[in-house]
Amino acid sequence: MSALLEVSGLCKHFGGLRAVDSVAFTMAEGEILGLIGPNGAGKSTVFNLINGVIRPSEGRVRFAGTEITGWAPYDVVRLGLARTHQIVRPLGDMTVLENCTVGACFGRESLGLAAARRVADEVLELVGLRDRRDVLASSLTIAGKKRLEVARALSARPRLVLFDEVLAGLNPTEVGRMIAVFRAIRDQGIAILMIEHLMQAVMSLSDRVVVLNFGRKLAEGRPEVVASDPVVVEAYLGDPDIAARLAEE
Amino acid sequence: MEMIRQPFFWIMTAVIALFALLPPLTHDVGLRESLFLAAVYIILAGNLNLLIGYTGYVNFGNIVFFGLGGYLGLWLVTVFRLPLVVAALLAGLAVAAMTAALWCRILRLRGAYFALASIGIAEATKAFVSNFEPWGGATGLYLPMGAFKAMGGPREALWTVYFLMVAVMAATLYLSYAVKKSKFGLGLFAIREDEEAAGVLGVRTPYYKTLACTLSGVLPAVAGTLFFFKNGVIQPEQAFDLTLSTEAIVMLMLGGQGTVTGAALGAFLYEQFRGYLLISPTFSSFQLVIAGALLLVTVLFMPGGLMGWVYQRWPRLRRILE
Amino acid sequence: MLGVLASMLDGVLVGAVYGLGAIGLTLIWGVMDVINLTHGALIAMGMFGVYLLFSGLGLNPYLALVPVAAAGFLIGLAIYWSAVHRVIGRPPLMSLLSTFAVNMVLIGLGTSGFSTSPYNVDISLPGISLGAYTFTGNHLVAALAAVAIAGGLSLFLQRTRLGKAIRAVSSNRKAAELMGIPAARVLAQAFGIGIAIATAAGGLIATLFPFTVLSGGGYELKSFVVTVLGGLGNPAGALAGGILLGLIEGGVTPFIQVSWIPVIEFALFVGILLAFPNGLFARRGH
Numbered sequence: 047m048s049a050l051l052e053v054s055g056l057c058k059h060f061g062g063l064r065a066v067d068s069v070a071f072t073m074a075e076g077e078i079l080g081l082i083g084p085n086g087a088g089k090s091t092v093f094n095l096i097n098g099v100i101r102p103s104e105g106r107v108r109f110a111g112t113e114i115t116g117w118a119p120y121d122v123v124r125l126g127l128a129r130t131h132q133i134v135r136p137l138g139d140m141t142v143l144e145n146c147t148v149g150a151c152f153g154r155e156s157l158g159l160a161a162a163r164r165v166a167d168e169v170l171e172l173v174g175l176r177d178r179r180d181v182l183a184s185s186l187t188i189a190g191k192k193r194l195e196v197a198r199a200l201s202a203r204p205r206l207v208l209f210d211e212v213l214a215g216l217n218p219t220e221v222g223r224m225i226a227v228f229r230a231i232r233d234q235g236i237a238i239l240m241i242e243h244l245m246q247a248v249m250s251l252s253d254r255v256v257v258l259n260f261g262r263k264l265a266e267g268r269p270e271v272v273a274s275d276p277v278v279v280e281a282y283l284g285d286p287d288i289a290a291r292l293a294e295e
Numbered sequence: 296m297e298m299i300r301q302p303f304f305w306i307m308t309a310v311i312a313l314f315a316l317l318p319p320l321t322h323d324v325g326l327r328e329s330l331f332l333a334a335v336y337i338i339l340a341g342n343l344n345l346l347i348g349y350t351g352y353v354n355f356g357n358i359v360f361f362g363l364g365g366y367l368g369l370w371l372v373t374v375f376r377l378p379l380v381v382a383a384l385l386a387g388l389a390v391a392a393m394t395a396a397l398w399c400r401i402l403r404l405r406g407a408y409f410a411l412a413s414i415g416i417a418e419a420t421k422a423f424v425s426n427f428e429p430w431g432g433a434t435g436l437y438l439p440m441g442a443f444k445a446m447g448g449p450r451e452a453l454w455t456v457y458f459l460m461v462a463v464m465a466a467t468l469y470l471s472y473a474v475k476k477s478k479f480g481l482g483l484f485a486i487r488e489d490e491e492a493a494g495v496l497g498v499r500t501p502y503y504k505t506l507a508c509t510l511s512g513v514l515p516a517v518a519g520t521l522f523f524f525k526n527g528v529i530q531p532e533q534a535f536d537l538t539l540s541t542e543a544i545v546m547l548m549l550g551g552q553g554t555v556t557g558a559a560l561g562a563f564l565y566e567q568f569r570g571y572l573l574i575s576p577t578f579s580s581f582q583l584v585i586a587g588a589l590l591l592v593t594v595l596f597m598p599g600g601l602m603g604w605v606y607q608r609w610p611r612l613r614r615i616l617e
Numbered sequence: 618m619l620g621v622l623a624s625m626l627d628g629v630l631v632g633a634v635y636g637l638g639a640i641g642l643t644l645i646w647g648v649m650d651v652i653n654l655t656h657g658a659l660i661a662m663g664m665f666g667v668y669l670l671f672s673g674l675g676l677n678p679y680l681a682l683v684p685v686a687a688a689g690f691l692i693g694l695a696i697y698w699s700a701v702h703r704v705i706g707r708p709p710l711m712s713l714l715s716t717f718a719v720n721m722v723l724i725g726l727g728t729s730g731f732s733t734s735p736y737n738v739d740i741s742l743p744g745i746s747l748g749a750y751t752f753t754g755n756h757l758v759a760a761l762a763a764v765a766i767a768g769g770l771s772l773f774l775q776r777t778r779l780g781k782a783i784r785a786v787s788s789n790r791k792a793a794e795l796m797g798i799p800a801a802r803v804l805a806q807a808f809g810i811g812i813a814i815a816t817a818a819g820g821l822i823a824t825l826f827p828f829t830v831l832s833g834g835g836y837e838l839k840s841f842v843v844t845v846l847g848g849l850g851n852p853a854g855a856l857a858g859g860i861l862l863g864l865i866e867g868g869v870t871p872f873i874q875v876s877w878i879p880v881i882e883f884a885l886f887v888g889i890l891l892a893f894p895n896g897l898f899a900r901r902g903h
Contacts, residue, residue: 097495123497131495137488148485151478152497159478202497353710400891407652407709411841412890418838419883426876433876541717548714581729587721594715595703 048111050075050206050237051127056095056105058088058261065091067261068105073206078228078238080252080269082245084281088261089241090132093208096239097129098122110205126154128199129208132241134191138184142175143167145183145194146201153202166201173197173227189220196227200236207231209240213247225251249273257281298473303617307472307555311465315458329570331457331525334464336562338518339543341467341555345511347544348553349480350504351487352402353410356417357543360512361519362534364390366424368520369436369529378445380459383520390516395509402504405490414537421535435530442524456525463518470514471555475617483507484553538583542569545590551602556616560601623750625867630752630760632863634821636856637763638836639843640770641815647850648787648807650709651701654716657837658723659689659812663819664828665731668738678738679762682820686813693812697805705804727830737827759821766817767856770810774852783807787850842886845893 049072058066066088073079081089094100096107098119107115109127128149137145146166150157157165170176173193178186183194192212199207209228213221221244228251231238242248248255249269257264257272259281265272272278298304314334318327343357368386371377377385401412425433446452474480482503485493494500523529542565550561565586572582597604606613638660645653666685670676700719704711742754774780782803785793794800822828822836843862847854865885866878 099491099495118499119495120497120499123495129495131492135489135492137485137492139488140484144481144484148481148493148498149496151481152499159476159481162478198496347710351710353713401887404890407713408890410710410713411652411845412887414838415841415883415887415890419880419887422876422879422883426874426880541721544714581725583721583725583728585725587718587723587725589718590721591700591715591718594711594718595700598711 049073049108050077050110051096051239052106052108053092053096054106054108056092056107057103058091058095058100059103064261066095066102069258069261069263070105071256071263071266073237073239075205076232076235076237077253078232078240078251080248080255081239081241081258082243082248082255083258083264087258089258090210091261092258093129093210093239093241096122097127097208120152123153123202123204124156126203126205127208128153128202128204128206130192130195130199130210130212132210132214134188134195136183136186136191136194138182140183141180142170142183142186142194142197143179146170146197149198149201150203153204155203162201165203166197169197169200172200172230174223189216192216193224193227196224200231204236206237206239209238209242211241211243213242213244221247298476301617302615303472303555306616307465307468310559311461311468314461314464318457319454327454327457329566331460332570333563333566334460335518335522336543336546336566337464337559338460338467338514339539340546340550340562341464341471341558342511342514343543343547344471344552344555344558345474345483345507347547348558349474349483349487350507351490352504352508353544354413354508354511355410355544356413356415356420356537356540357511357515358535358537358540359417359420360390360394360515361522361539362424362531362536363393363420364512364516364519365523365529365534366430366436366519367516369438369523370430372442372520372524373436373439379456379520379524383459383517383524386520387513387517391509391513394512395505398508399501399505402501402508417535417537417540421531421537424535425531431530433531435528435534438524438527442527453525456521460518460521463514463521467514468555468559470510471558472617474510475555479503479506487553542586545586547600548593548598549589549600551600551605554602554617557600557602564601619750621868621871623747623752624871625864627752627756628863628865628867628870629860630756630863631825632860632866633760633763633856634818634825634859635836635839635843635862636847636859637766637814637821638818639840639847639855639859640767640852641811641813641818642837642840643844643847643850643855644770644814644852645808645811646844648783648811649701649705649804651705651712651716651808652709653808653811654713654837655696655720655723655812656815656840657833657835658720658727659692659815659833660819660822660836660840661727661828661830661833662692662723663689663816664738664823664832665727665736665830666816667820667823668736671738671740678740678820678824679758682762682817685820686817689816690809690813692816693809694805696812697808701808702801702805724830724833731830733829733831735827735829736823738823740824755824759825762821763818764856766814767852770814770852773810779803779806783810838886839882842882842889845886845889 051073054070056066056069069092083089095102098117101116109125112125114122143166146169147162150162150165170179173196175193175197186194196212213224225247228238252269254267255269255272256266257278264281265275265278314330318330346352346354364386367389368382371382371385372379404412424430430436443449443452446455482498485498486500486503490500546561546565547558549565551557569582593600642653642656645651663685666688667678667681670681671678696719700715704715742758744751744753774784782798785798786800786803790800843855843858846861847858
């Protein structure tokens with residue numbers, strides 16, 4: 047069985063700084079992989095390298111059997127790899143529906159306007175924004191904008207979505223709602239690669255977890271295994287007991 | 296086409312019909328001349344809208360399309376004796392090809408850099424043409440005496456050119472409306488909002504920008520041929536008039552960039568206003584002062600222009616007056 | 618050969634003045650990310666200011682630079698508060714258009730006041746002759762003045778409180794505000810200084826060449842070329858860029874018709890924008 051996403055030997059230097067250093071991991075269809083690590087570990091950079099916003103200095107990215115290293119973002123989406131942004135980027139002067147229609151029109155299926163609007167509608171229903179479909183994106187709350195980011199990415203009918211700290215800044219109720227959305231996404235067979243700081247969410251949702259620090263991969267494996275790995279604990283959590291308590295939850 | 300069912304399509308058609316029918320029915324040459332100029336302005340602002348209003352790239356040098364089209368067309372008429380319509384269409388195609396080939400690199404520049412580069416291109420073109428002997432250099436190209444004979448004499452020719460210009464204006468209006476409602480237009484608006492995010496969403500930004508820019512040049516080029524044919528002569532200063540280039544932007548901003556009605560209305564009102572100022576003896580130099588003041592007020596207080604204000608006041612009209 | 622060399626040397630002198638002309642533009646651009654399209658009109662104002670003081674009051678043109686620059690500063694403040702303040706932080710198109718609007722107003726007023734007739738500041742200073750070639754005193758003094766003013770600006774930015782405040786706001790506005798710097802007022806003054814330098818440059822140019830109300834446009838375009846050569850927000854780079862431009866002009870004029878020079882300059886301009894989006898002498902990480 048070939049992997050859905052294969053990242054091998056991925057490196058990115060900015061001048062003398064090695065932001066990402068020989069990172070490698072794979073993902074299977076329908077899997078949820080958590081990408082965690084302290085701030086500045088290079089997680090968002092890895093996302094940017096995968097979906098083509100930045101070119102890697104070294105290394106390869108394969109998606110669905112195709113080599114996509116160095117591809118432009120708009121070509122990557124065509125294959126079925128969508129992403130959200132850590133700092134939300136709504137198309138402000140367009141409505142919620144129009145935002146998602148863009149995603150549907152230019153995503154994997156390259157739909158016409160009418161079909162795209164139907165897809166957008168379905169996705170908005172899934173994330174719970176359908177009642178605000180004709181509202182201008184710029185007037186949503188931050189939680190709404192985050193949901194829009196997710197909806198837009200999903201509108202592209204992806205096989206894999208990269209979620210960049212979608213839960214950050216949400217209150218507990220909103221977090222709960224978003225986690226339900228994640229589960230619904232997974233039920234549709236879409237794989238998720240997520241960067242998150244909310245440990246509870248990452249550990250409970252992920253099938254596997256990859257830990258980064260200073261641009262390098264520290265550990266990889268099932269959440270409870272990684273959480274009790276002393277190297278990870280030391281780098282990230284500082285206190286070994288927290289790890290044990292998290293594993294219990 | 297689905298467009299035909301929309302009320303706005305019929306509003307546009309009615310306006311075009313007015314342009315086409317009023318002057319001949321009233322035998323009013325003065326009205327024809329005024330509407331002729333209005334049509335030119337609508338063509339300039341309406342096509343510029345594709346790049347500024349839809350895609351968010353400000354082309355200060357947009358007059359380049361008009362001027363080059365004029366020169367190419369007139370050159371084809373005087374040297375190759377081609378009929379006007381053929382020359383105009385060829386000029387449009389040639390300018391489109393040149394734009395597609397040359398502007399794609401320029402379009403990689405963002406925001407203000409693009410605007411500056413576009414000024415540079417316009418100035419460079421003007422300076423080049425002023426020195427280009429085969430096109431008459433600084434003196435320009437003169438239409439030979441018998442040019443109007445092929446169209447049945449000067450009086451007939453003027454009417455024919457008028458109707459042709461109205462046709463180009465019609466094409467401008469229908470084109471901008473069609474683009475606005477299309478998937479292509481949606482992609483352009485996404486680019487205008489956030490180019491990088493649009494790319495991440497799958498919009499093939501470099502191609503879309505180049506296509507928008509190319510489209511924005513075709514009809515002005517055709518109009519250029521028609522305009523300067525009627526003028527009888529084309530010279531660098533007039534062909535590449537940077538003031539007119541900027542006035543096109545002013546018209547677009549005043550009317551409301553991003554909307555078809557805004558571009559047309561802004562152009563029409565500005566032309567009427569300017570015509571009034573030019574006639575009034577006190578105001579000739581003040582034309583620029585007043586235009587500048589209008590632009591400043593619009594930018595500071597009403598960036599959505601006239602249509603922006605209308606949409607706020609009467610939100611229903613958003614669907615009807617696109 | 619010597620002739621070309623002499624032409625190029627003269628080009629360096631004139632280029633220094635071009636550089637000064639661009640410093641105002643690059644300063645404003647670098648500090649507040651606004652492309653000031655009134656730049657040309659204000660260069661023209663400087664020209665006329667010096668002309669009026671010289672022909673009307675008999676004031677030495679070089680001394681007249683002082684009141685002209687002072688007036689330029691005040692006008693700059695006025696333009697900032699009326700047209701620029703509200704559009705800072707909005708998309709760049711807005712500031713382009715608002716400054717362009719002010720430019721239209723100024724040029725319109727200028728042409729109704731002075732029409733498009735050429736004017737001239739008739740002053741001739743003794744020059745230096747090397748063999749068959751003369752470097753006019755005007756050119757020498759103007760170049761020296763340009764370098765002096767540019768140097769003065771540099772000292773000002775490094776040593777004075779306001780200068781440092783300007784650099785702080787330009788680097789990180791929010792942080793500067795948190796430190797108690799009144800950012801808007803500082804920006805206004807920076808704008809005023811940029812305009813003051815533009816008018817001073819205009820005044821110097823008036824001593825070199827005849828001019829009309831519309832001449833400013835030509836020098837504004839030269840300023841863009843220089844700014845792009847020297848890198849945004851880099852006054853020293855602007856001076857260097859100006860000298861480079863002058864050098865190129867001087868090297869090229871003996872060989873081709875004058876009317877081709879604009880073509881070369883604009884082609885250079887667009888070419889550099891495409892090849893070096895951050896200028897030839899770019900400062901890293903702005």
